[in-house]
Amino acid sequence: MNDAIKMQVSAFVDGELPDNEAELLVRRLSQDYELRQQVADYLAIGRVMRRESGVAGVERMRDRISAELDDRPSQDNADRAPTSNPSRLLRPLAGVAIAATVAVVAILGLRQTTGPGEPGVNEIPAAVADAATDVTYTEPALGDDMLRQYRLIHDEISSDFDVSDINARLMTLQLRDAVYFEEVSDEQDISAVDAVEDPAPANSRPQ
Amino acid sequence: MRQQSYSAAAAWIALGGLCAAAPVLAADAAGPHEWLDRMAIAVQTTNYEGTVIRLRNGTTEALRVVHKVVDGVIHERVVVQEGNGLEIVRHGNEVHCILPDSKSVLVEEWNDQSTLFSSLPSSDIRFGSEYDIVIVRKDRIAARKTVLLAIRPHDNFRYGHRIWLDIETGFPLQTQLIGDDGRPLEEVKFADIDLDSEILASALAPSYNTDNFRWYTQPSRRSNKVVKTDWAAEDLPTGFRVVSTRQEQVAGAEGPVLHILYSDGLANVSVFIATEQDKNIEQRSQVGASNSYSVANGNYRVTAVGEVPAVTVQQIAESMRLAD
Numbered sequence: 294m295n296d297a298i299k300m301q302v303s304a305f306v307d308g309e310l311p312d313n314e315a316e317l318l319v320r321r322l323s324q325d326y327e328l329r330q331q332v333a334d335y336l337a338i339g340r341v342m343r344r345e346s347g348v349a350g351v352e353r354m355r356d357r358i359s360a361e362l363d364d365r366p367s368q369d370n371a372d373r374a375p376t377s378n379p380s381r382l383l384r385p386l387a388g389v390a391i392a393a394t395v396a397v398v399a400i401l402g403l404r405q406t407t408g409p410g411e412p413g414v415n416e417i418p419a420a421v422a423d424a425a426t427d428v429t430y431t432e433p434a435l436g437d438d439m440l441r442q443y444r445l446i447h448d449e450i451s452s453d454f455d456v457s458d459i460n461a462r463l464m465t466l467q468l469r470d471a472v473y474f475e476e477v478s479d480e481q482d483i484s485a486v487d488a489v490e491d492p493a494p495a496n497s498r499p500q
Numbered sequence: 501m502r503q504q505s506y507s508a509a510a511a512w513i514a515l516g517g518l519c520a521a522a523p524v525l526a527a528d529a530a531g532p533h534e535w536l537d538r539m540a541i542a543v544q545t546t547n548y549e550g551t552v553i554r555l556r557n558g559t560t561e562a563l564r565v566v567h568k569v570v571d572g573v574i575h576e577r578v579v580v581q582e583g584n585g586l587e588i589v590r591h592g593n594e595v596h597c598i599l600p601d602s603k604s605v606l607v608e609e610w611n612d613q614s615t616l617f618s619s620l621p622s623s624d625i626r627f628g629s630e631y632d633i634v635i636v637r638k639d640r641i642a643a644r645k646t647v648l649l650a651i652r653p654h655d656n657f658r659y660g661h662r663i664w665l666d667i668e669t670g671f672p673l674q675t676q677l678i679g680d681d682g683r684p685l686e687e688v689k690f691a692d693i694d695l696d697s698e699i700l701a702s703a704l705a706p707s708y709n710t711d712n713f714r715w716y717t718q719p720s721r722r723s724n725k726v727v728k729t730d731w732a733a734e735d736l737p738t739g740f741r742v743v744s745t746r747q748e749q750v751a752g753a754e755g756p757v758l759h760i761l762y763s764d765g766l767a768n769v770s771v772f773i774a775t776e777q778d779k780n781i782e783q784r785s786q787v788g789a790s791n792s793y794s795v796a797n798g799n800y801r802v803t804a805v806g807e808v809p810a811v812t813v814q815q816i817a818e819s820m821r822l823a824d
Contacts, residue, residue, distance in 0.1 A: 439774075440785065440792060440803065442750050447770035447805045450744060450761055 298328070532633040532649055538670030539663070545569055546671050549703065550642070550693030551581075556686045556788050568699040577704050589706045598706055598713070605710050607717045630654055630739035630764050639664055641673040642690040651766070656680045657737035657812045658767040659789060669695055677789050680809060685789040729758055731773055735819035737812055739764040750774070762806075762816065769806030769816055776801045784810065793817045 301318050304310040310318065322329050530538070552563040562581040567574070578588040587598040597606040636648040641664045651661040660678035665671065673693065676684040725747045733740075744761040750772075758773040776799050785792045793813040794803040797820060804817035 439750065439752055440794070440805075442752075443770065443772050443792070443803055443805050444787065444790065446748055446750070446759060446772075447761075447768075450746070450759070450770065451768045 532635050535635070535647060535649055535665055535670065536633070539665055539672055542666075542669050542671040544572075546669060546695060547697065547699050548671070548693055548695050549697055549699060551691045553689045553691050554687070555684070555689070562691075566699060566703045568704065575699075575704050577706070579707065587707060589704070591704075596706070596710075598708055598710060600708055603713045605713045605715045607715060630658065631660075631766065636662075638667070641666075642693050644668070644673060644693070646673055655738070656809055657815075658739075658764060658808055659685065661766075666695070671695060677807070679789075727758070729760065730823040731758060731760065731771075731820055732823065733762070733771070733816050733819045734821050735815055736762065737764075737815060740767075740769065740816075748772070767806065767808050767812075769804055769808055769813060771816060771820060772803045772805070773797075773800050773820065774803075775799060784814070786810065798822070 298318075301310060301314065305315055305318060547568045549566045550564075552565050554561045554563060561583065564577075564579045564581060566577045568576070573592045574590060575592075576588070576590040578590075580586040585600045587600065589596045589598065593609050595608045597608060598604075599606070630653060632652045632654070634650050634652070636650050639646045639648050645667045646664040647667055649663045649665065651663070653660050659680075662674075662676040662678060662684075663672050664674040666673050674689040675687065677686040679685045727745055727747050729745050740762040741764075742760055743763045744759075746759045747756040748759045750757045753774050755775060760771045760773075762769045762771065776796055783794055790805065790807050791810040791813045792803060792805040793810065793816075794801060795817050796802075800822075802817050802820045804813035806813055
């Protein structure tokens with residue numbers, strides 16, 4: 294992102310960019326995913342440096358880009374690899390409902406490849422060398438509760454060996470967060486959550 | 501306490517042995533391993549308050565961090581500035597994870613490593629076989645002079661690291677996990693920081709009155725058994741070795757699940773072996789820099805998980821064999 298774009302973005306956020314230039318900026322951002330990411334990072338770092346929790350201009354920019362994208366529904370899809378099996382979003386997951394998992398997706402940007410026997414499996418190269426580079430990203434399957442538990446165990450045991458950092462720990466918390474969001478929002482029987490995550494709940498602060 | 505005594509003892513022995521040398525270490529003369537020693541001391545002893553930018557999966561997240569060490573005990577508060585507003589308040593090993601949106605508090609027990617930097621390599625790790633460590637250049641991060649260290653793997657079975665260390669204190673101001681294409685997969689970077697500033701107790705207190713929140717305690721997994729196993733990886737990437745073998749209780753599994761943790765000293769891979777029952781586990785998945793690969797093996801399902809490239813978990817999972 295060059296300095297001219299940075300100046301335009303700053304001017305837009307400050308409400309000082311002329312309408313015709315603002316239109317061009319929004320259009321360009323709506324068409325360029327990488328530039329949107331760079332602008333988002335630039336704005337986030339700027340907010341942090343100024344210790345601001347939010348800036349009205351940023352919200353306005355986000356709304357306008359969203360509106361532009363709404364008119365171009367295929368644009369974001371073009372930024373991502375196609376999902377091979379969207380219907381898997383409807384598959385139930387024990388203890389964690391769709392909304393919670395979608396929240397995890399939103400937080401973590403979970404990327405998952407198709408599994409054996411799934412449509413599109415033939416598109417996955419078998420060669421080990423291709424595994425790291427040529428993968429088909431889809432939304433996460435909802436039958437991966439076992440895998441989620443494996444990740445939690447891995448993070449927890451790794452921390453015993455002093456190798457778990459803030460990224461791993463936040464991921465662990467966010468994975469658990471999905472369970473708590475679900476548990477609290479639906480006011481379900483806590484025991485249903487216990488069966489999945491084994492937390493020992495208490496309704497009052499422990500002494 | 502989870503390995504508290506061992507970790508604390510190691511930290512204080514290292515501190516005792518090195519604290520005399522560190523202040524007089526000339527920055528220009530120090531080699532990469534001396535910088536790692538300085539860093540190990542700095543992350544154990546430095547008080548700081550600052551804003552951390554966390555880059556992951558192409559997204560940016562800001563954390564406000566206050567960190568104070570008193571008699572070797574960590575007191576810390578980490579507040580996620582966006583999203584769910586997660587707040588982590590830590591006093592020693594006890595950690596309260598406050599979820600304001602759901603009015604919940606999760607109580608956990610963590611080890612006594614630094615929250616932000618516990619995964620950084622220490623001088624105990626034997627570099628030279630699987631990794632090179634080099635000083636790249638001097639740089640400036642958060643308005644402070646830094647030296648950039650690069651930890652470069654010899655092969656594509658593990659990630660690299662870049663660490664920017666404050667020249668004055670040895671404190672890490674920026675860290676990156678580097679993929680095999682040379683691009684950062686994850687990054688933790690201070691946007692601003694006050695080192696060794698006076699930290700008031702109020703700065704470590706939670707932002708919320710949590711009296712009416714729902715509290716949960718995450719029980720320790722200490723009950724899980726250390727076991728011996730006849731399972732082994734026949735094609736383990738160079739440098740990895742078994743560091744732990746346990747039986748885990750996993751919800752949804754018919755019986756105990758065997759868990760083998762492999763490590764090369766820096767990168768870690770867990771292998772889980774369960775009786776074949778859940779055919780829904782995805783063969784391959786990725787969360788940030790963490791990859792997993794799952795494959796059927798006779799009557800068992802073998803799943804490898806770790807912060808390593810996809811090729812590593814696949815090779816390990818596919819090479820697991822049960823000795824006759």
